[in-house]
Amino acid sequence: MNAFQAPRPGILPAQSIETLIAAGAITSDTPFDHDQVQPASLDLRLSDQAWRVRASFLPGRRKVEERIADVAMHRIEITDAGVVLEKGCVYIVRLQERLNLPKGLIARANPKSSTGRVDVFVRLLTDQGASFDDVAEGYDGPLYMEVAPQTFSILVRPGTRLNQLRLKAGDPPKLETRSVGVDLQGGDIVGFRGRRHAGVVDLDHIDGHDPRDFWEPLTLRRGELLLDPGEFYILASSDDVEIPVDQAAEMTPIDPSVGEFRVHYAGFFDPGFGTDEAHGAGSKGVLEVRTHDTPFLLEHGQIVARLVYEPLTERPVRLYGESGSHYQNQGLKLSKHFRGW
Numbered sequence: 001m002n003a004f005q006a007p008r009p010g011i012l013p014a015q016s017i018e019t020l021i022a023a024g025a026i027t028s029d030t031p032f033d034h035d036q037v038q039p040a041s042l043d044l045r046l047s048d049q050a051w052r053v054r055a056s057f058l059p060g061r062r063k064v065e066e067r068i069a070d071v072a073m074h075r076i077e078i079t080d081a082g083v084v085l086e087k088g089c090v091y092i093v094r095l096q097e098r099l100n101l102p103k104g105l106i107a108r109a110n111p112k113s114s115t116g117r118v119d120v121f122v123r124l125l126t127d128q129g130a131s132f133d134d135v136a137e138g139y140d141g142p143l144y145m146e147v148a149p150q151t152f153s154i155l156v157r158p159g160t161r162l163n164q165l166r167l168k169a170g171d172p173p174k175l176e177t178r179s180v181g182v183d184l185q186g187g188d189i190v191g192f193r194g195r196r197h198a199g200v201v202d203l204d205h206i207d208g209h210d211p212r213d214f215w216e217p218l219t220l221r222r223g224e225l226l227l228d229p230g231e232f233y234i235l236a237s238s239d240d241v242e243i244p245v246d247q248a249a250e251m252t253p254i255d256p257s258v259g260e261f262r263v264h265y266a267g268f269f270d271p272g273f274g275t276d277e278a279h280g281a282g283s284k285g286v287l288e289v290r291t292h293d294t295p296f297l298l299e300h301g302q303i304v305a306r307l308v309y310e311p312l313t314e315r316p317v318r319l320y321g322e323s324g325s326h327y328q329n330q331g332l333k334l335s336k337h338f339r340g341w
């Protein structure tokens, strides 16, 4: 495929991603999983090739594997039995998918919501890529991911999905920006703090972990929460979040100059999330929050992030929540790896 024609500038819906796969613009080492194409994104899967590296890097004018040779400490084979990626360490993993992007399309990756909720920092790398997570128009090459677990060590296998790719045609307008405040009055438990020295989170084991082994519940008396530097918190948005069926949104951190705290992971909100049409009315957004240098007193309703809405090129054939989704209708919700509290 040489050039991609879209009805209007925007993020590509599932059916266009399937067209790209059929045309060979997106290929993979192994057949695609039946649920890999999401309403407006493609989940990316780990291959069996990984490296423990000394430090994070951008490839500059070189290929990622050439740079890995400079920083690799150890080559790791990810086996079907699973490999533990340790917290506090940095890894590079080659992904199974590969791109040959036609003209008129760029792509951008971000962590899956489940990855952010277990505090695993991930970023996409491309050969000669000038920045993390962005894929340039016409990119023809492999994809890699930097993985840096922060709070918990994780168990992964070939095929584990930690991030997702959105494809974008043209230069779509930003339709709207909404502030997202934090809910500190929602119920007896207003949030969770990650336990230090907890066990390993098996990222392929849905509902497979007792949340009490990994999280401390937060109960508050005055609608205030003191964030401890270096600790990781899961909180919920004060308002419901609703994404129209022909739009998607990205959650971005607010300007750090208004506070020391920040939402830690750029999150992607699918078309239909929180809508009546997809049986999701009343869904909250989940916020992963940290403060870095100083303790910070967070108040109920305080703005911690913004949601930036963008159009899709057309309505997707399926909406978030119509099948196999874990976070439609959510309130305060840990990642899908944990059973209910």
Ligand SMILES: Nc1ccn([C@H]2C[C@H](O)[C@@H](COP(=O)(O)OP(=O)(O)OP(=O)(O)O)O2)c(=O)n1
Pocket: 038, 111, 112, 113, 114, 115, 116, 164, 251, 267, 268, 269, 270, 273, 284, 285, 286, 287, 288, 320, 324, 325, 326, 327, 336
């Ligand atoms: N900070 C964030 C980011 C996302 N979401 C919600 C909106 C998304 O539409 C939904 C699912 O996001 P992902 O597809 O990234 O999540 P997963 O792939 O991990 O979950 P699922 O298995 O449900 O697709 O989670 C959220 O509540 N808070």
